[in-house]
Structures are given as C-alpha cells and as structure tokens.
Amino acid sequence: MTTRRAKLLEATCRVIALRGVRGLRVEDVAADAGVSKTLIYYHFRDRAGLVTSALEYVNDRAEGYVGSTGDDHVPVRDLLLGLLAAEFQDDTAVRENSAVWGEVRAAATFDEGLRPTLASLTERWLVDIAELIADGQDEGNIPESVDSRAAAVRLTSLVEGLSGRWLASLLTTAEARAHVAAALERELVGVSQG
Structure with missing residues (x-):
C-alpha cells in the first residue's frame, strides 16, 4: 500500500472512530490528512469505496x-x-480499530453496500478461529464434540459485543479479557450442545 493511501485510510479511521460512518464526510478526511478531496476520490472513487477500504485496512x-x-x-x-x-x-490503534468495526457493523444494518466486505472479513475471522479449534482437536487438546464453526461464531460474537461495552468504558480491558477467557473455557469443554 502506498504511503499516501495509508495516510488517507488512517485519517478515515480517525474520522469514523470520532463521528461514525454516518458522520463521515470526505471533506473531514481530506482536512485530517492534509490533502484535497480530489485525491481521495482518485484513490477510492467514492465515499462507499473509502469506507470499505477503511474496513479492510x-x-x-x-x-x-x-x-x-x-x-x-x-x-x-x-x-x-x-x-x-x-x-x-x-x-489507541486497537481502540480505533474496534470503533471502526463497530461503526461499520452498525451502518451495514441500513447500508447494504457495506455488507459484502463486512461479510467477507467476518468470514475470514470465523475461519481462522474455527481452524485453530480444529487444530486443537487434532492435537487432542480440545474434545471432538466441540463444533468448531459454532464455537467460532459464538466467541467472535461475544468479542464484538464486549467491544461496544469496552469502548463505552462500561468494562475495563482486564474485565473484557476475563470474560473472553471464561467464555473460551466454556466453549471448549466439549459438552454436547442440545
């Protein structure tokens, strides 16, 4: 990725984290990055391209x-x-990433154009988690009765939900991590899910 493109995406993430996707204006990104709006349109074609590129970033x-x-x-x-x-x-970067993800997930409720990129990236995350669980099953450290895909969906959904509370300072970092650890242990016990 070119340095200029990365600079534009960093500025976009800052603006989304501060104002949300609905509050994102190309003018604000241009001002934050110190460039013209024309340059943003050159790199991303339109506002939708800017938002989906920011999510990928x-x-x-x-x-x-x-x-x-x-x-x-x-x-x-x-x-x-x-x-x-x-x-x-x-x-700061982790909090910003979390805010951008949350904002794009929320905006996708109303903006169908965001859904394909969101779905693709979410699927990659699910596959990564499910594959790790399957690796643990192959090693004999995680029971075969654990449905790796279902566990991945529940665990990533928990992280997404905790993220909103964490960003709103309703949970500390330590509390959010403790909830993740407890949920992971419950998911990996291999009890038959009926």
Missing part, C-alpha cells in the same frame, strides 16, 4: 497486533485466548 492492521507468537509449542487454547483477547488492549 483496520482488518489488516488488526492482523498485525493479533498475529501468531511464532512459537510452534504454544498450546492451541493459549493461541485462541491470545487471538481473541488481543482485541482488548489499552492502545
């Missing part, structure tokens, strides 16, 4: 802070916890 940025430890000997449960709990950090 925060997704890529999140992959950087929730990435693997690089240690092949880390138990899958610890990797899962690290991946899910990394969504809650006392870090």
Whole structure:
C-alpha cells in the first residue's frame, strides 16, 4: 500500500472512530490528512469505496497486533485466548480499530453496500478461529464434540459485543479479557450442545 493511501485510510479511521460512518464526510478526511478531496476520490472513487477500504485496512492492521507468537509449542487454547483477547488492549490503534468495526457493523444494518466486505472479513475471522479449534482437536487438546464453526461464531460474537461495552468504558480491558477467557473455557469443554 502506498504511503499516501495509508495516510488517507488512517485519517478515515480517525474520522469514523470520532463521528461514525454516518458522520463521515470526505471533506473531514481530506482536512485530517492534509490533502484535497480530489485525491481521495482518485484513490477510492467514492465515499462507499473509502469506507470499505477503511474496513479492510483496520482488518489488516488488526492482523498485525493479533498475529501468531511464532512459537510452534504454544498450546492451541493459549493461541485462541491470545487471538481473541488481543482485541482488548489499552492502545489507541486497537481502540480505533474496534470503533471502526463497530461503526461499520452498525451502518451495514441500513447500508447494504457495506455488507459484502463486512461479510467477507467476518468470514475470514470465523475461519481462522474455527481452524485453530480444529487444530486443537487434532492435537487432542480440545474434545471432538466441540463444533468448531459454532464455537467460532459464538466467541467472535461475544468479542464484538464486549467491544461496544469496552469502548463505552462500561468494562475495563482486564474485565473484557476475563470474560473472553471464561467464555473460551466454556466453549471448549466439549459438552454436547442440545
């Protein structure tokens, strides 16, 4: 990604995090980035392209802070916890990412144009979590009776819900992480879900 394009996306994320998707104006992004509106239209075609590109950008940025430890000997449960709990950090970029995701999810309720990108990126997250659970099952650390896809849906939905409370300062970072850890343990016990 070009430096200029990244600068525009960073500015877009800041504006969305402050004003929401509905409050996003191209003029505000241009002012924040110190560029002309024409440059934004050149790179993103229209406001919708700017919003979907910003969502892809925060997704890529999140992959950087929730990435693997690089240690092949880390138990899958610890990797899962690290991946899910990394969504809650006392870090400006992490909070901004969470705010952008929440705003785009909310806006997609009314704007069908946002749904394909949102669905694609959400599916990638679900697949990553489900594959890790399946890896734990292959290792024998997670019971075969756990439905990896269903557990991934519930865990990622929990993270999304906790995120809104965390951003509103209704939960501390430690409390949000503790809820994720407790939910993960309950999901991975392998009790038959009837």
